[in-house]
Amino acid sequence: AVLSLLVTLIVLFGGYFAHQWFNVEKPLKNMIQSTPHVTLEELRVNPDRIEIRLNADENFSLASDYIPLREKLCSLAGKRQVNIELTDRADALLEKAWNRMAFGVTEAVVRKRYTQIPEAVEREAETAKIRHEVAMDEQFVYVALHHHDHSLYRVLPLEAGKGGEGA
Numbered sequence: 001a002v003l004s005l006l007v008t009l010i011v012l013f014g015g016y017f018a019h020q021w022f023n024v025e026k027p028l029k030n031m032i033q034s035t036p037h038v039t040l041e042e043l044r045v046n047p048d049r050i051e052i053r054l055n056a057d058e059n060f061s062l063a064s065d066y067i068p069l070r071e072k073l074c075s076l077a078g079k080r081q082v083n084i085e086l087t088d089r090a091d092a093l094l095e096k097a098w099n100r101m102a103f104g105v106t107e108a109v110v111r112k113r114y115t116q117i118p119e120a121v122e123r124e125a126e127t128a129k130i131r132h133e134v135a136m137d138e139q140f141v142y143v144a145l146h147h148h149d150h151s152l153y154r155v156l157p158l159e160a161g162k163g164g165e166g167a
Contacts, residue, residue: 025045028073028076037065038057039054041087045080048081053085058146063133063142084155089150093147097145098152101125105117109157114136117134125145128147136158139157140155
C-alpha cells in the first residue's frame with residue numbers, strides 16, 4: 001500500500017511539473033526569447049500568478065515591444081495573473097526627473113485626464129534633457145525615460161486601487 005501510494009504521488013507530481021514545464025514555462029521562455037531588445041532574468045510560475053523579470057536594452061520600446069509581449073504572455077498564462085518587471089538602470093538624473101513628473105502623471109490618472117500624461121512627462125523630460133516614451137492601453141500607462149545608457153520604466157494602472165507592475 002505504501003509503495004502504491006509513493007508511485008501514485010510520483011506520477012501525479014511528475015505529471016504536474018511536466019505539464020507546467022511543457023505547457024507554461026517553455027512557451028513563455030520561447031516567447032520572451034523571440035522578442036527583440038529584451039532578455040529574461042527570472043521566471044517564476046505559481047499556481048495563481050506568473051512573475052517575470054526582464055532586462056531591456058536601449059532600443060526597447062514600450063509601445064512596439066512591451067505591450068505586444070505583455071498581451072502574448074497573458075494569453076499563454078491562461079487564468080494566471082502576469083506580473084512583468086522591467087529592470088531599471090536609472091541614474092540620479094532619471095530618478096529626479098521621474099520624481100518631478102510622477103505627481104502630474106498620477107494626478108492625470110486619478111482624474112482620468114489621460115491626455116495630460118504625455119504633457120507632464122514631456123515638460124519634465126525637456127527640462128532634464130532626457131529621451132522619453134509614453135504609451136497606454138486599456139489597463140496601464142507606460143512611461144520610459146532614457147539618458148545615455150540608463151533607463152527607467154514605470155507601469156501605472158489606470159484603475160485606482162490596483163497595483164502597478166513592477167517596472
